[in-house]
Amino acid sequence: MAKYILKRILYLFLTLFIIATITFFLMKMLPGTPFSNQNRLSPEQLAIVKAQYGLDQPILIQYIRYIGGLFQGNLGTSFQFNNEPVTQLIGQRLAPSMQIGAQAMILGTILGILLGAIAAIRKNTWVDTLATFVSILGISIPSFVLAVLLQFYLAYKWHIYPVALWDNFQSSVLPTIALAALPLGNVARFMRTEMVDVLSSDYIELAKSKGNSEWQVVVKHALRNSLIPIVTIIGPMAVSTMTGSMVVENIFSIPGIGEQFVKSITTNDYPTIMGLTIFYSFLLILVFLVVDILYVLIDPRIRLGNGGNE
Amino acid sequence: MDKILEVKDLHVNFATYNGTVQAIRGVNFDLSAGETLAIVGESGSGKSITVRSILQLLAKNADINKGTILYHGEDLLKKSKKEMDAIRGNKISMIFQDPMTSLDPTMTIGKQVAEPLLIHNKVSKKEALGRAEEVLRLVGIPNPKERMNDYPHQFSGGQRQRIVIAIAIVDYPEILIADEPTTALDVTVQAQIIDLLKELQQKIGTSIIFITHDLGVVAGIADRVAVMYAGKFVEYGSVDEIFYDPQHPYTWGLLDSMPTLDTSEEDHLNSIPGTPPNLLNPPKGDAFAPRNEYAMQIDLEEQPPFFKVSKTHYAATWLLHPDAPKVTPPKGIQKRFTKFKKLGDNI
Numbered sequence: 001m002a003k004y005i006l007k008r009i010l011y012l013f014l015t016l017f018i019i020a021t022i023t024f025f026l027m028k029m030l031p032g033t034p035f036s037n038q039n040r041l042s043p044e045q046l047a048i049v050k051a052q053y054g055l056d057q058p059i060l061i062q063y064i065r066y067i068g069g070l071f072q073g074n075l076g077t078s079f080q081f082n083n084e085p086v087t088q089l090i091g092q093r094l095a096p097s098m099q100i101g102a103q104a105m106i107l108g109t110i111l112g113i114l115l116g117a118i119a120a121i122r123k124n125t126w127v128d129t130l131a132t133f134v135s136i137l138g139i140s141i142p143s144f145v146l147a148v149l150l151q152f153y154l155a156y157k158w159h160i161y162p163v164a165l166w167d168n169f170q171s172s173v174l175p176t177i178a179l180a181a182l183p184l185g186n187v188a189r190f191m192r193t194e195m196v197d198v199l200s201s202d203y204i205e206l207a208k209s210k211g212n213s214e215w216q217v218v219v220k221h222a223l224r225n226s227l228i229p230i231v232t233i234i235g236p237m238a239v240s241t242m243t244g245s246m247v248v249e250n251i252f253s254i255p256g257i258g259e260q261f262v263k264s265i266t267t268n269d270y271p272t273i274m275g276l277t278i279f280y281s282f283l284l285i286l287v288f289l290v291v292d293i294l295y296v297l298i299d300p301r302i303r304l305g306n307g308g309n310e
Numbered sequence: 311m312d313k314i315l316e317v318k319d320l321h322v323n324f325a326t327y328n329g330t331v332q333a334i335r336g337v338n339f340d341l342s343a344g345e346t347l348a349i350v351g352e353s354g355s356g357k358s359i360t361v362r363s364i365l366q367l368l369a370k371n372a373d374i375n376k377g378t379i380l381y382h383g384e385d386l387l388k389k390s391k392k393e394m395d396a397i398r399g400n401k402i403s404m405i406f407q408d409p410m411t412s413l414d415p416t417m418t419i420g421k422q423v424a425e426p427l428l429i430h431n432k433v434s435k436k437e438a439l440g441r442a443e444e445v446l447r448l449v450g451i452p453n454p455k456e457r458m459n460d461y462p463h464q465f466s467g468g469q470r471q472r473i474v475i476a477i478a479i480v481d482y483p484e485i486l487i488a489d490e491p492t493t494a495l496d497v498t499v500q501a502q503i504i505d506l507l508k509e510l511q512q513k514i515g516t517s518i519i520f521i522t523h524d525l526g527v528v529a530g531i532a533d534r535v536a537v538m539y540a541g542k543f544v545e546y547g548s549v550d551e552i553f554y555d556p557q558h559p560y561t562w563g564l565l566d567s568m569p570t571l572d573t574s575e576e577d578h579l580n581s582i583p584g585t586p587p588n589l590l591n592p593p594k595g596d597a598f599a600p601r602n603e604y605a606m607q608i609d610l611e612e613q614p615p616f617f618k619v620s621k622t623h624y625a626a627t628w629l630l631h632p633d634a635p636k637v638t639p640p641k642g643i644q645k646r647f648t649k650f651k652k653l654g655d656n657i
Contacts, residue, residue: 201411202406203411203415205367205406205412206412206413206414209365209367209399209403209404209406209478210398210403210425210426210429211395211396211398211399211400211429211430212425213391213392216429224417225415298416300415300416301415
């Protein structure tokens with residue numbers, strides 16, 4: 001397996017290189033320039049500024065320079081944010097986004113698995129109906145609506161959690177809940193469907209015939225077998241939770257990375273766009289690798305690489 | 311012989327969208343220590359439901375609405391969930407039909423075989439696994455020590471059925487319920503599994519209830535046979551009595567549709583015409599009457615009681631009533647009668 005993971009990491013870098021190349025040329029096709037008050041600059045001034053940022057060179061030269069920097073771990077400096085290096089910019093803003101994203105995923109997945117499992121075990125009872133209702137709410141209420149509601153009641157009216165800003169764990173609670181609703185709803189729905197299926201399978205009947213109680217059957221046999229398809233949806237969901245947190249970050253005034261991304265696109269901040277795209281791609285590929293490893297851990301029938309010859 | 315299990319007047323209904331299906335309509339039988347009882351019948355006759363009622367492993371819409379199931383004189387139907395859990399896999403265990411789907415795909419077989427021991431006995435994990443290894447060797451899994459850590463998908467169908475059997479016998483149950491354990495296997499493996507069951511029965515002295523629709527399999531393993539049709543037993547007796555002195559026209563039909571070594575090229579295998587009745591509205595009379603070429607008027611009006619043929623042999627057909635006209639059974643069955651007479655003469 002170690003060999004397989006190593007191979008996957010190699011592919012990861014190759015993929016990142018291709019993504020960087022495509023993004024670079026697509027980005028250059030964006031209309032406008034990074035200079036906000038361009039029409040007030042004289043052509044001479046513009047030429048000086050362009051030369052300063054290396055934008056006077058042919059696109060191919062710019063590309064080679066950028067990739068060269070990339071190989072040395074240099075993502076360049078931002079055009080907009082005080083000439084800060086992009087790596088530093090991402091570093092500073094990454095922590096809050098990753099924290100609420102990861103917390104929301106963990107919370108949503110665990111609660112979703114529990115909710116779905118309970119709904120399946122108590123199929124066609126009021127418990128099942130309630131669980132279905134909750135998961136549909138989770139899926140259909142947009143995270144920003146939930147965020148505003150949470151902010152209004154739990155922070156503004158009842159003063160349980162801070163209204164906004166990024167300070168300590170307390171300030172991450174409300175954005176985490178707001179973001180957890182969607183994964184919770186999705187996981188619960190998939191879990192219920194899968195668990196209902198698993199609970200009616202032959203090996204569950206055999207497990208019952210061994211003298212396992214209803215709960216022992218669920219914990220020892222049904223749960224693990226129901227998790228297999230859940231892993232599939234968790235990967236892409238994790239990425240969208242971590243990247244799609246922008247609006248929620250905005251509502252709670254959290255200095256996260258999502259906000260940065262949008263700003264950099266509207267201002268043609270080339271190095272920041274490139275840096276963030278590469279970073280997000282890296283995250284996505286990494287999550288897929290983790291998902292594949294999770295599959296192997298959960299389902300012994302799946303073997304990585306070599307068609308099971310390991 | 312001690313009767314360890316007595317099923318009396320068992321009725322099981324299923325609530326469906328179309329109404330109540332009366333799947334089991336009054337089944338009576340008993341089981342003695344160490345014996346093998348085979349229950350035969352076509353699909354949907356209620357064989358599986360009968361034995362699943364014993365372990366109460368029925369679907370949620372099932373309702374055992376009448377009858378008693380006495381295990382050592384205690385009614386299993388009156389036991390609590392917890393008490394039933396203590397009996398399942400320990401006193402009474404079950405072998406399932408399809409080995410390809412009956413094992414947990416994500417658990418090593420060592421753990422799966424050891425599981426009943428850990429549930430029912432105060433043993434350490436190590437002891438349980440050691441015992442599991444022993445039992446795997448007993449059921450004929452080669453290199454059990456190395457294979458304990460393998461998963462079900464790494465075994466063939468026949469081997470998986472051996473593992474399913476190992477799970478069922480690991481805690482030395484008093485009663486082993488085998489629900490069509492050979493149906494999903496090919497013929498050569500079937501014979502191996504039957505031999506294995508016979509061998510295990512001698513070693514651990516368990517009683518077996520063997521469900522099958524294959525009369526050929528029955529001859530090889532059973533002491534007694536019960537023939538089931540449309541939720542009722544229609545005939546039961548010793549293996550010889552059922553095979554060579556059958557009395558019920560349904561049993562005749564079953565036997566006549568089975569090839570034997572005597573079947574020559576000129577003979578053709580018979581089939582029983584028609585289909586079993588819909589148990590949403592069971593017929594008033596004998597359920598088999600519409601398919602029975604020997605049916606009389608009374609068969610359509612009243613259900614036949616069991617008539618005694620011998621001390622061990624009973625059949626529920628009006629043909630055995632003293633007033634019934636003599637009928638000539640099919641040629642194949644007459645041959646069987648002749649054999650039965652010879653058997654009797656030899657004793």
